[in-house]
Amino acid sequence: xxxxxxxxxxxxxxxxxxxxxxxxxxxxxxxxxxxxxxxxxxxxxxxxxxxxxxxxxxxxxxxxxxxxxxxxxxxxxxxxxxxxxxxxxxxxxxxxxxxxxxxxxxxxxxxxxxxxxxxxxxxxxxxxxxxxxxxxxxxxxxxxxxxxxxxxxxxxxxxxxxxxxxxxxxxxxxxxxxxxxxxxxxxxxxxxxxxxxxxxxxxxxxxxxxxxxxxxxxxxxxxxxxxxxxxxxxxxxxxxxxxxxxxxxxxxxxxxxxxxxxxxxxxxxxxxxxxxxxxxxxxxxxxxxxxxxxxxxxxxxxxxxxxxxxxxxxxxxxxxxxxxxxxxxxxxxxxxxxxxxxxxxxxxxxxxxxxxxxxxxxxxxxxxxxxxxxxxxxxxxxxxxxxxxxxxxxxxxxxxxxxxxxxxxxxxxxxxxxxxxxxxxxxxxxxxxxxxxxxxxxxxxxxxxxxxxxxxxxxxxxxxxxxxxxxxxxxxxxxxxxxxxxxxxxxxxxxxxxxxxxxxxxxxxxxxxxxxxxxxxxxxxxxxxxx
Amino acid sequence: xxxxxxxxxxxxxxxxxxxxxxxxxxxxxxxxxxxxxxxxxxxxxxxxxxxxxxxxxxxxxxxxxxxxxxxxxxxxxxxxxxxxxxxxxxxxxxxxxxxxxxxxxxxxxxxxxxxxxxxxxxxxxxxxxxxxxxxxxxxxxxxxxxxxxxxxxxxxxxxxxxxxxxxxxxxxxxxxxxxxxxxxxxxxxxxxxxxxxxxxxxxxxxxxxxxxxxxxxxxxxxxxxxxxxxxxxxxxxxxxxxxxxxxxxxxxxxxxxxxxxxxxxxxxxxxxxxxxxxxxxxxxxxxxxxxxxxxxxxxxxxxxxxxxxxxxxxxxxx
Numbered sequence: 001x002x003x004x005x006x007x008x009x010x011x012x013x014x015x016x017x018x019x020x021x022x023x024x025x026x027x028x029x030x031x032x033x034x035x036x037x038x039x040x041x042x043x044x045x046x047x048x049x050x051x052x053x054x055x056x057x058x059x060x061x062x063x064x065x066x067x068x069x070x071x072x073x074x075x076x077x078x079x080x081x082x083x084x085x086x087x088x089x090x091x092x093x094x095x096x097x098x099x100x101x102x103x104x105x106x107x108x109x110x111x112x113x114x115x116x117x118x119x120x121x122x123x124x125x126x127x128x129x130x131x132x133x134x135x136x137x138x139x140x141x142x143x144x145x146x147x148x149x150x151x152x153x154x155x156x157x158x159x160x161x162x163x164x165x166x167x168x169x170x171x172x173x174x175x176x177x178x179x180x181x182x183x184x185x186x187x188x189x190x191x192x193x194x195x196x197x198x199x200x201x202x203x204x205x206x207x208x209x210x211x212x213x214x215x216x217x218x219x220x221x222x223x224x225x226x227x228x229x230x231x232x233x234x235x236x237x238x239x240x241x242x243x244x245x246x247x248x249x250x251x252x253x254x255x256x257x258x259x260x261x262x263x264x265x266x267x268x269x270x271x272x273x274x275x276x277x278x279x280x281x282x283x284x285x286x287x288x289x290x291x292x293x294x295x296x297x298x299x300x301x302x303x304x305x306x307x308x309x310x311x312x313x314x315x316x317x318x319x320x321x322x323x324x325x326x327x328x329x330x331x332x333x334x335x336x337x338x339x340x341x342x343x344x345x346x347x348x349x350x351x352x353x354x355x356x357x358x359x360x361x362x363x364x365x366x367x368x369x370x371x372x373x374x375x376x377x378x379x380x381x382x383x384x385x386x387x388x389x390x391x392x393x394x395x396x397x398x399x400x401x402x403x404x405x406x407x408x409x410x411x412x413x414x415x416x417x418x419x420x421x422x423x424x425x426x427x428x429x430x431x432x433x434x435x436x437x438x439x440x441x442x443x444x445x446x447x448x449x450x451x452x453x454x455x456x457x458x459x460x461x462x463x464x465x466x467x468x469x470x471x472x473x474x475x476x477x478x479x480x481x482x483x484x485x486x487x488x489x490x491x492x493x494x495x496x497x498x499x500x501x502x503x504x505x506x507x508x509x510x511x512x513x514x515x516x517x518x519x520x521x522x523x524x525x526x527x528x529x530x531x
Numbered sequence: 532x533x534x535x536x537x538x539x540x541x542x543x544x545x546x547x548x549x550x551x552x553x554x555x556x557x558x559x560x561x562x563x564x565x566x567x568x569x570x571x572x573x574x575x576x577x578x579x580x581x582x583x584x585x586x587x588x589x590x591x592x593x594x595x596x597x598x599x600x601x602x603x604x605x606x607x608x609x610x611x612x613x614x615x616x617x618x619x620x621x622x623x624x625x626x627x628x629x630x631x632x633x634x635x636x637x638x639x640x641x642x643x644x645x646x647x648x649x650x651x652x653x654x655x656x657x658x659x660x661x662x663x664x665x666x667x668x669x670x671x672x673x674x675x676x677x678x679x680x681x682x683x684x685x686x687x688x689x690x691x692x693x694x695x696x697x698x699x700x701x702x703x704x705x706x707x708x709x710x711x712x713x714x715x716x717x718x719x720x721x722x723x724x725x726x727x728x729x730x731x732x733x734x735x736x737x738x739x740x741x742x743x744x745x746x747x748x749x750x751x752x753x754x755x756x757x758x759x760x761x762x763x764x765x766x767x768x769x770x771x772x773x774x775x776x777x778x779x780x781x782x783x784x785x786x787x788x789x790x791x792x793x794x795x796x797x798x799x800x801x802x803x804x805x806x807x808x809x810x811x812x813x814x815x816x817x818x819x820x821x822x823x824x825x826x827x828x829x830x831x832x833x834x835x836x837x838x839x840x841x842x843x844x845x846x847x848x849x
Contacts, residue, residue, distance in 0.1 A: 055748075352717050356716065363708075
């Protein structure tokens with residue numbers, strides 16, 4: 001269905017091609033996961049298929065691409081619109097119309113499909129993607145998962161045989177992501193659409209796909225069966241990492257497959273010591289904090305406390321009130337009741353500049369906090385603003401992310417480095433409480449591990465850290481305790497080993513496999529020091 | 532709570548026709564009663580037909596703008612008073628003379644007679660009525676539906692407008708987000724904050740526009756059928772000439788009394804323009820999903836606007 005032959009792609013002003021001499025072939029109905037470290041060229045690879053690269057990104061392509069046997073090298077995206085459907089990370093940014101129905105019709109209109117057939121096509125695609133009841137709804141009223149389904153429907157409504165998706169689940173919670181991936185599997189295996197999908201959370205897809213396409217940092221691209229693809233790849237989910245470390249072959253891709261290996265191996269685990277909050281060192285005391293938006297309750301009055309050197313993970317679905325809680329604690333967000341006290345002072349009572357010394361919040365879009373043109377300028381401006389001695393911020397940043405070229409533009413840093421920069425800028429005044437809103441969004445496993453190390457560094461310096469996330473594997477790496485929110489209510493507040501234990505709804509891969517108390521992450525199995 | 536008179540019952544193009552015809556009548560009228568009637572009609576129609584869409588919430592803005600225009604006219608009339616001395620004064624204010632040397636003597640305030648106040652009021656109300664007529668069309672016509680019924684030749688322009696409409700609320704949203712983010716860094720709001728806000732917001736907006744453009748292109752936007760270069764050139768020339776005809780005709784009509792010559796030039800321009808747009812649209816392969824057909828109510832609207840325009844051209848409103 002898709003054939004690359006001797007295909008290379010190079011951006012202008014770079015020394016080496018980002019894709020080097022590709023020879024690949026995808027068959028009809030093949031479901032392939034595109035993997036590779038951040039910045040390796042996964043997006044570029046996907047964009048070459050419908051000509052968005054080079055026509056939108058710049059650069060030059062060499063070699064040939066064939067779609068359904070037809071040589072399409074050099075074609076423009078709109079010329080390939082009837083062959084390839086393309087979906088990106090943020091569906092709301094790609095919408096043209098008002099309502100679901102009109103959005104689905106847009107591509108059909110551009111392709112000149114007869115109006116009589118258009119209605120049929122729209123009804124058919126809406127049925128297969130579960131959008132039939134939503135056809136007349138405005139796009140803005142849909143949930144993230146529904147919006148992403150509309151984007152997929154709009155991409156393949158005209159009967160496109162190839163569907164290309166660039167990290168479509170990165171803004172979705174696990175439930176919505178699973179639903180979406182199940183639909184994509186159906187499209188590939190029942191409707192015989194060739195589906196290529198780039199995705200960081202490999203564990204969600206590894207059991208579903210037919211092949212894994214690996215984009216290597218040197219520009220080569222290889223395709224193999226899922227079980228063989230990850231033998232020596234670093235950015236893998238915990239289960240695969242465990243299998244690699246214990247040398248299980250062939251690599252088990254799901255818990256059932258791993259269980260037989262686990263049962264026959266005799267690995268001595270190293271369960272973590274149950275977390276006990278030191279009641280004398282409470283830093284943050286939240287009491288009866290509630291938030292209402294337009295008469296609806298986003299957060300019911302909640303109370304809890306966080307001690308110094310404690311990392312509290314706040315978990316829950318999208319819309320369960322995680323962000324509202326963080327912003328209310330920080331003091332600049334909406335509050336309808338209660339207070340949050342940091343060493344006895346409520347940040348809501350303070351001016352912005354004083355609040356900054358007590359508590360810092362890293363919002364979902366961390367890059368919003370960056371506004372200068374180089375790393376050095378950002379770091380120096382921060383020292384001046386905070387009235388601290390020169391290079392204080394730079395020192396903090398180096399502790400978190402190592403040394404980087406100071407002339408680099410902050411927006412060219414990787415997502416992980418940007419996060420470290422924002423943390424350094426935010427912590428320059430020594431705030432005791434650190435609030436992180438969905439920090440792992442868009443990070444690969446390597447970057448998540450680095451972030452976990454950064455959080456551990458901050459924790460050991462006495463901070464109280466609150467992390468809102470739906471990434472449970474990340475929670476198992478960083479958290480001491482877990483607060484679960486469902487529809488704005490705190491339904492549990494437990495030490496992490498209990499919250500993520502096997503048999504619970506929040507169980508991690510490792511806890512489901514090992515089923516021992518206190519063993520929830522790979523560190524608990526392989527005995528990394530818990531100090 | 533469906534409104535039986537909701538604006539979407541009429542084709543958006545009909546709203547614009549009605550709006551324009553009201554504006555033409557207002558422009559040609561010097562009668563306070565006619566102008567007042569137009570103003571009241573616009574406000575009444577907007578209030579009874581408007582929907583909840585973002586572009587429908589701007590009545591207050593047009594009213595303020597209209598009131599501003601009227602009061603400015605009146606204030607100017609009273610301040611920069613040119614005493615005609617004819618009829619008996621209506622308002623007596625102390626005179627204020629100012630000698631500007633070479634420029635001669637200027638006089639402010641003084642006695643104002645009824646006729647000049649009335650003239651200023653008429654001028655102001657005329658402008659306000661035009662503003663409200665156009666405002667009515669803008670408030671009641673759904674721009675995206677209008678986009679759907681634009682001919683292929685104008686589709687690119689219409690799409691640009693539609694994208695701009697989409698972008699405005701997004702811009703406001705990212706502005707709010709970035710301002711909140713600045714507060715997180717302990718910065719206060721103010722003029723100095725501007726650079727810190729502009730860069731992230733612009734970056735966000737450009738990113739979004741690019742991703743929207745990519746998505747539109749990937750879905751087939753901009754496909755054209757092949758046409759000979761000669762035909763394309765001819766069509767362009769004809770479009771240009773017809774637009775010029777239309778513009779000159781309109782100018783003649785407004786500058787002098789509407790007569791056969793000016794009406795003729797406008798008519799020729801319009802006919803050529805419609806033909807050129809139709810011919811240009813043929814190169815687009817686009818089809819339309821559920822275009823809104825004209826219904827009886829639309830014909831009533833069109834008839835109304837034709838009547839109003841005729842009345843204006845025949846000078847009934849004067």
